Structures are given as structure tokens and as C-alpha cells.
Amino acid sequence: MPASCERxxxxxxDLHARPAGALAIAAAKFESSIELxxxxxxxxxxxxxxxxxxxxxxxxxxTVRATGPDAAEAVAALTEILVEATKVxx
Amino acid sequence: xxxxxxxxxxxxxxxxxxxxxTAELADQVSGGAVSIVPAGGTDxxxxxxxxxxxxxxxxxxxxxxxxxxxxxxxxxVLTVRALLSEDDDLPEPLAVADAPFVEGAVAATIxxxxxxxxxxxxxxxxxxxxxxxx
Numbered sequence: 385m386p387a388s389c390e391r392x393x394x395x396x397x398d399l400h401a402r403p404a405g406a407l408a409i410a411a412a413k414f415e416s417s418i419e420l421x422x423x424x425x426x427x428x429x430x431x432x433x434x435x436x437x438x439x440x441x442x443x444x445x446x447t448v449r450a451t452g453p454d455a456a457e458a459v460a461a462l463t464e465i466l467v468e469a470t471k472v473x474x
Numbered sequence: 475x476x477x478x479x480x481x482x483x484x485x486x487x488x489x490x491x492x493x494x495x496t497a498e499l500a501d502q503v504s505g506g507a508v509s510i511v512p513a514g515g516t517d518x519x520x521x522x523x524x525x526x527x528x529x530x531x532x533x534x535x536x537x538x539x540x541x542x543x544x545x546x547x548x549x550x551v552l553t554v555r556a557l558l559s560e561d562d563d564l565p566e567p568l569a570v571a572d573a574p575f576v577e578g579a580v581a582a583t584i585x586x587x588x589x590x591x592x593x594x595x596x597x598x599x600x601x602x603x604x605x606x607x608x
Contacts (some may be wrong), residue, residue, distance in 0.1 A: 405503035405584055412588035432503065432584040433577055433605035 386416075389459045390449040395422075395470045399440040403469030408432035410461050416452025418462060429462060442470070481586040481595045482509040482535030482565075485579055486528055486554055487546040490515035496576055500583040507587040510579070511535040523553040529561065536565035540592040542582055543568060544599060546575045567592050571599035578602045 399422075411418045411429040418429035422444050427434035429448070440446050446466060450458040483500070487493035493514025500510050513531035516522040528543075535541045545551045554570055569592050571578055578599035585598035 401499070401503045401580075402505075405505060405580075405587075408584050409505065409507075409587050412584075431581075431605070433581050433602055433607075436580075437605055437607050439608075 386452050387455045388449070388451040389455040390447055391459050391463050392445050392447040393463050393466055394445050395440055395442055395466065397442050397470040397472045399435070399438065399446070399466075399470055401436060403465065404432055404435040406465050406469055407435050407462060410465055411458070414450065414452070414454050414458040414461070416450040416455045416458045418448065418450045418458050420446060420448055420462075422446040442472075479538035480508055480589060481539045481592050482511065482537060482541040483579065483582050483586060483595070484528065484531045484535050484541055484543045485510065485512050485514070485546075485575070486523060486531075486543060486550045487512070487514040487575070488521045488523060488550060489546075490519065492546065492575075496579050499576070500579040503580050504583040504587040508583050509535045509537055510583055523550050525553050525557050528553060528557050529564070532565055532568070540567040540569070541565055542586075542592060542595045542599060543570045544573060544575060544578050544582065545570065569593070569596040571596045573599035573602050577605055577607075581605070 422440040493512030497512040511531040513527040581602040582599035585595045
């Protein structure tokens with residue numbers, strides 16, 4: 385059974401197009417499958433249109449769940465992007 | 475994934491501003507890592523398409539890994555087809571993606587940014603057809 389890892393953070397700002405792109409690009413570097421979930425929708429983090437379509441907004445909890453050999457690194461990298469890129473004013 | 479040149483993208487639209495604006499958006503989303511070149515409007519700035527603009531954009535977008543072409547509607551497709559059939563001196567490989575213009579451009583640019591090959595970049599654009607925005 386492959387390693388699995390997950391972490392939930394609360395968005396400081398809306399998940400706009402630019403952070404969605406940064407997330408998809410970062411996610412593509414990992415072998416693990418990576419899923420984002422927010423507000424009842426679940427998307428593949430490697431799909432930029434999926435991440436944008438999630439429509440996650442400020443104050444909403446977002447869970448990053450990765451399954452695979454680099455799951456822990458993937459969750460660390462993606463939660464950092466979610467926190468940094470949705471800071472208000474960026 | 476390869477470490478070398480990235481696939482380029484050419485956006486062919488009837489409108490110069492639509493092509494330029496879509497290129498600007500895709501460029502922002504992907505962090506400027508991909509060569510995405512607009513080819514919109516006629517040579518004298520009206521609504522329409524220009525085979526010379528597309529030819530020039532293909533050369534500008536190519537950095538050795540080929541170019542994916544996204545036409546917007548109707549005669550954009552005809553212009554691209556005419557160019558591909560009449561000009562033997564274009565960058566290679568080339569792929570024409572049958573995809574929604576804005577979503578396809580964004581998805582293709584992200585795929586190119588992570589080093590996907592031309593087939594995968596064109597497929598990313600075409601899969602955009604299935605993405606829901608609501």
C-alpha cells in the first residue's frame with residue numbers, strides 16, 4: 385500500500401488563476417497522485433482547470449492529499465504554495 | 475518530461491486583442507515559462523485571420539520542441555490548414571488542438587511549462603473541453 389499524507393489549511397485569500405497555475409506546475413513534479421478538496425469538490429491538483437474550477441475562496445479550508453512514494457514532500461510543497469500564493473495582496 | 479526545450483503555443487484568433495489577451499492570461503497563469511505567441515486579426519488590423527501572421531508566430535514560438543496551434547473558430551482553422559498544406563518550411567513538429575480557446579490555452583501552457591511533449595500539450599488543450607467551470 386503506497387504512502388499517503390494529508391494536510392488541511394485555511395485559505396488567506398481566494399484561489400485565483402495564478403496560484404492555480406503555480407499549484408498545477410508544482411504538482412506535476414511529483415510522482416504521487418495529489419488531490420485537493422474544498423467545499424465538497426475534489427480535484428486533481430495536476431489539472432489547472434480543475435483547480436480553478438474548484439472556486440476555493442478566502443477563509444475556506446482546503447485539504448491536500450497525496451498518495452505515492454513522495455506523498456509527504458508533495459503535501460509540504462503544495463500547502464506552502466497554497467498559503468503563500470493566496471496571501472492577500474499578492 | 476524532458477529537461478530541454480519547451481513546446482511553444484500559437485493562438486490564432488479573428489481578433490488581435492482576443493489572441494493577445496488570452497496569451498497574456500495563459501502567460502500569467504504559467505509564470506512566464508512558455509513561449510505563447512498570439513496571431514490575431516488581419517494584416518491591416520481588422521477582424522479576420524492572416525496566414526502570414528500565423529507563419530511568423532510559429533517561427534517565434536518554436537524553441538526546438540515543436541508548436542501547438544490553437545485556432546478560435548471557423549476560418550482560423552481554415553487559415554491554419556491552408557498554411558500547413560502549402561508551406562514545407564515550418565517548424566516541426568506541429569499539432570493543431572481542437573479545444574476551447576481560453577481553457578485550452580491555459581491548460582496547454584501549463585502542460586508545456588512542466589516539460590510535456592507536443593502530443594501531451596495538445597492533449598491537455600483538448601481535455602479542457604471536459605473541464606467544468608461551475
